[in-house]
Amino acid sequence: MSLYASRLNQMERMRALIAEALGRASQKPGESLRAVSLVVYGNVPDTMLYDLFEQAIADTPALGASLKIERAGSRYICWNCCGVRFESASGMCPNCGELGMEVPDEIEFGLKRIETG
Numbered sequence: 001m002s003l004y005a006s007r008l009n010q011m012e013r014m015r016a017l018i019a020e021a022l023g024r025a026s027q028k029p030g031e032s033l034r035a036v037s038l039v040v041y042g043n044v045p046d047t048m049l050y051d052l053f054e055q056a057i058a059d060t061p062a063l064g065a066s067l068k069i070e071r072a073g074s075r076y077i078c079w080n081c082c083g084v085r086f087e088s089a090s091g092m093c094p095n096c097g098e099l100g101m102e103v104p105d106e107i108e109f110g111l112k113r114i115e116t117g
């Protein structure tokens with residue numbers, strides 16, 4: 001996958017996460033989205049995440065929210081356990097002890113939690 005295509009995918013992913021965060025924030029009437037925490041896998045640089053975040057919240061009700069980045073170990077999928085996902089340094093499934101398959105690079109971050117107020 002080219003760098004350009006990868007970047008587009010990450011932008012789409014970030015926009016989807018912001019939409020999800022706004023959806024969660026809308027469950028709390030009268031409050032607005034203050035912060036979005038992402039869990040980040042692999043080696044995506046912070047600067048790129050802040051950049052994607054700023055672009056994704058422009059012209060949305062999320063404008064002004066802050067980004068919090070939480071680093072995780074590599075993420076794996078265990079097919080032995082019906083596709084269960086887990087984070088690990090070694091890649092060993094916590095359920096069955098089999099070696100999991102590392103999640104592809106393009107799935108590098110996900111929504112962890114939001115803060116409203």
Ligand SMILES: [Zn+2]
Pocket residue numbers: 078079080081093094095096097098
């Ligand atoms: Zn397993």
